[in-house]
Amino acid sequence: MHSFKELSAQFEQKFNTRQFPANPSSLYDPAQYILGIGGKRIRPVLVMMGNELFDTLHNDALQAAAAIELFHNFTLIHDDIMDKAPLRRGQPTVHMKYNESTAILSGDVMLIQCYEYLNKVQSTHKTKLIQVFNKAATEVCEGQQLDMDMEQKLPEQVQYDDYVYMIGLKTSVLLAASLQMGAIIGGGSEGNQQLLYDFGKNVGIAFQMQDDYLDAFGDPAKFGKQQGGDIQVNKKTFLLLKALELCNPSQKELLLQLMVQNPADKVAQVLEIFRQCKVDQWAEQEKERFKARALESLEKIAVVSNRKQALKELTDFLLIRQH
Amino acid sequence: MHSFKELSAQFEQKFNTRQFPANPSSLYDPAQYILGIGGKRIRPVLVMMGNELFDTLHNDALQAAAAIELFHNFTLIHDDIMDKAPLRRGQPTVHMKYNESTAILSGDVMLIQCYEYLNKVQSTHKTKLIQVFNKAATEVCEGQQLDMDMEQKLPEQVQYDDYVYMIGLKTSVLLAASLQMGAIIGGGSEGNQQLLYDFGKNVGIAFQMQDDYLDAFGDPAKFGKQQGGDIQVNKKTFLLLKALELCNPSQKELLLQLMVQNPADKVAQVLEIFRQCKVDQWAEQEKERFKARALESLEKIAVVSNRKQALKELTDFLLIRQH
Numbered sequence: 001m002h003s004f005k006e007l008s009a010q011f012e013q014k015f016n017t018r019q020f021p022a023n024p025s026s027l028y029d030p031a032q033y034i035l036g037i038g039g040k041r042i043r044p045v046l047v048m049m050g051n052e053l054f055d056t057l058h059n060d061a062l063q064a065a066a067a068i069e070l071f072h073n074f075t076l077i078h079d080d081i082m083d084k085a086p087l088r089r090g091q092p093t094v095h096m097k098y099n100e101s102t103a104i105l106s107g108d109v110m111l112i113q114c115y116e117y118l119n120k121v122q123s124t125h126k127t128k129l130i131q132v133f134n135k136a137a138t139e140v141c142e143g144q145q146l147d148m149d150m151e152q153k154l155p156e157q158v159q160y161d162d163y164v165y166m167i168g169l170k171t172s173v174l175l176a177a178s179l180q181m182g183a184i185i186g187g188g189s190e191g192n193q194q195l196l197y198d199f200g201k202n203v204g205i206a207f208q209m210q211d212d213y214l215d216a217f218g219d220p221a222k223f224g225k226q227q228g229g230d231i232q233v234n235k236k237t238f239l240l241l242k243a244l245e246l247c248n249p250s251q252k253e254l255l256l257q258l259m260v261q262n263p264a265d266k267v268a269q270v271l272e273i274f275r276q277c278k279v280d281q282w283a284e285q286e287k288e289r290f291k292a293r294a295l296e297s298l299e300k301i302a303v304v305s306n307r308k309q310a311l312k313e314l315t316d317f318l319l320i321r322q323h
Numbered sequence: 324m325h326s327f328k329e330l331s332a333q334f335e336q337k338f339n340t341r342q343f344p345a346n347p348s349s350l351y352d353p354a355q356y357i358l359g360i361g362g363k364r365i366r367p368v369l370v371m372m373g374n375e376l377f378d379t380l381h382n383d384a385l386q387a388a389a390a391i392e393l394f395h396n397f398t399l400i401h402d403d404i405m406d407k408a409p410l411r412r413g414q415p416t417v418h419m420k421y422n423e424s425t426a427i428l429s430g431d432v433m434l435i436q437c438y439e440y441l442n443k444v445q446s447t448h449k450t451k452l453i454q455v456f457n458k459a460a461t462e463v464c465e466g467q468q469l470d471m472d473m474e475q476k477l478p479e480q481v482q483y484d485d486y487v488y489m490i491g492l493k494t495s496v497l498l499a500a501s502l503q504m505g506a507i508i509g510g511g512s513e514g515n516q517q518l519l520y521d522f523g524k525n526v527g528i529a530f531q532m533q534d535d536y537l538d539a540f541g542d543p544a545k546f547g548k549q550q551g552g553d554i555q556v557n558k559k560t561f562l563l564l565k566a567l568e569l570c571n572p573s574q575k576e577l578l579l580q581l582m583v584q585n586p587a588d589k590v591a592q593v594l595e596i597f598r599q600c601k602v603d604q605w606a607e608q609e610k611e612r613f614k615a616r617a618l619e620s621l622e623k624i625a626v627v628s629n630r631k632q633a634l635k636e637l638t639d640f641l642l643i644r645q646h
Binding site: 024026027078081082101102104105107108109111112113115116119123126127130131134137138141142144145146148149 | 347349350401404405424425427428430431432434435436438439442446449450453454457460461464465467468469471472
């Protein structure tokens with residue numbers, strides 16, 4: 001049983017070497033570059049914690065963790081192309097630093113490399129691990145596609161529930177699958193695997209909700225992003241979609257007008273409407289609701305309570321009030 | 324033991340159903356579209372022939388064959404984006420019919436789907452099959468990257484041997500791996516697997532050589548392409564690179580000038596130089612050399628001669644003089 005910090009250090013020690021051959025460097029340097037610009041390595045640690053919930057840490061968890069981290073970084077490269085994002089973690093994105101073709105291809109080779117790691121695990125649970133990985137990987141692609149489809153729609157055409165479904169696929173199933181893969185390696189029962197998966201999925205949704213909230217209402221100094229960045233670009237967030245449901249007809253009209261007209265004080269005006277229709281309070285409650293649902297699943301897992309400590313601490317760390 | 328036609332029909336029967344879920348259709352329709360615009364299904368049949376060389380056809384060969392065909396189509400989608408190709412087999416490419424982001428993502432989900440098929444094979448040979456598949460898949464990406472790198476160079480900066488190496492990765496290793504995967508399923512020894520792999524790799528190189536030759540010297544009516552298409556766009560082919568090696572300084576100067584100046588009779592003039600330095604004869608010999616090398620490997624495989632008949636016929640069919 002180890003803390004996030006200990007597991008993260010153990011993972012980095014293994015992962016912090018070159019993951020790819022030297023040549024062709026034009027293919028592999030970009031893949032190595034994205035791995036080098038950091039990230040919190042939450043997903044691989046979740047694999048390890050999922051394992052430790054049921055048994056001592058197995059080497060297979062490190063293999064699966066590497067696969068999950070590579071997959072996550074592969075999605076970042078390809079998503080950044082699709083989103084035309086210039087920066088990632090303050091550094092140029094792969095398609096900007098190199099070029100788009102190389103970014104497509106480096107992503108592809110990273111996805112293949114995931115299965116090299118998965119193919120190294122013991123054959124007793126290989127089939128099940130690849131199954132869970134493939135399901136999540138497919139759903140992440142579906143989530144990204146649904147996200148792009150939603151971007152083409154007007155805000156009033158997007159239902160809040162559809163957004164929750166999309167964001168669940170795009171961001172939460174990989175967290176959930178990471179935990180489940182760890183549980184498989186640790187020998188957890190199917191029932192316990194499912195509970196752990198549900199825990200991860202709900203933590204992920206709560207985290208996204210918090211992220212949307214902080215973008216609007218958080219302290220920019222603490223949060224490290226420009227306040228109202230999502231509002232500026234009319235991003236469909238939990239807040240916007242729920243506001244459109246909650247607010248009265250005149251507020252709704254003003255909100256939609258602001259999104260078209262982009263006045264200089266757009267962020268302040270939108271935030272004012274958000275506050276008026278109490279979507280800020282709603283978001284906090286909703287986040288707590290998903291967090292509670294997550295902890296309820298964790299509670300039900302049939303292992304002694306102290307084995308759950310690391311996951312509880314991680315939940316508090318991820319879902320703390322940073323504002 | 325079945326013919327190409329019989330195996331192809333058997334594969335189509337299994338494969339010719341929808342490979343993907345209905346929704347989100349914006350993600351899966353493009354993937355299904357590329358599968359629907361045909362192709363000769365050579366690679367999946369090679370898996371089945373590799374199996375039948377050693378044993379009766381096993382259901383796992385059909386799973387592996389589906390994985391290989393999906394992988395091949397995934398590379399077509401992504402390569403077409405990189406090459407900015409408008410058409411594929413006379414139909415709009417995926418990124419033209421839909422859009423580039425969808426083409427990236429549909430390709431990704433097809434690559435994941437390959438491993439769903441591979442994950443269905445018996446666990447006795449699963450690890451080895453995924454290993455062989457991953458190695459080939461990685462090499463195909465390397466080949467595509469090397470090809471793009473070469474495109475950035477002047478023709479006189481590209482060595483003929485480097486081109487053979489590149490084209491081997493980009494087009495031949497997947498044929499070779501298809502056969503080897505079949506051999507694994509059929510229970511062929513490691514030595515026989517390697518011989519069959521070498522056979523496939525050399526057939527692939529000979530085929531590419533023939534393709535380059537026919538583009539320049541073939542009968543457009545039979546070949547179905549505009550004569551000299553490669554010459555028009557200054558594509559680095561076996562012929563061009565070898566011509567630059569074989570021709571005298573004044574021919575070389577003229578050749579490089581033609582590539583820059585693009586006169587109306589460029590194709591005719593380039594073909595004239597090709598003939599003068601006898602690169603047409605050389606190409607035929609070279610193709611025969613690789614074909615002979617392929618057949619030599621096939622010959623050495625330790626199974627009774629009549630089991631090799633289907634592969635011999637396929638070689639003759641692929642490497643026939645169509646001009």
